[in-house]
Amino acid sequence: MPESHLQEYEQFYREQPFGLWREDYRTAQIAYLLAAINSDPKKDSPKLTEFMPFFADQSAVENSQDVDDGSEMFLASR
Template structure:
């Protein structure tokens, strides 16, 4: 599989995840349980969502000045 094909699959999965959600949930439950058993009780506890395969939404920078407005105004 070419790299561009793999990137297409990754982007598609981020928009429309395929596979069984219940399997991911069950695996996350087991992972969360094991993490809770083996964690330090003095530290902050993890949540079940920490073990789910969600892609974090990247924050897009607002009002980025790339200089194009000034360039076009002074053409």
């Protein structure tokens, strides 16, 4: 891979990271399951998002396709 392609790839990853969200989600599922099993039944059960520290609240956004993540502009200027 030429160095220019590597720099382009690194810039794209800085602007639009990918890959780790799924791993965070899977780990959060395990932690959530353990917490739900061992929680007090008289209290509110925990939410899955409580175990995802970098989860952004998207409730204000109705359609995730409406969010401009900058990737279209980046790819157009390649």
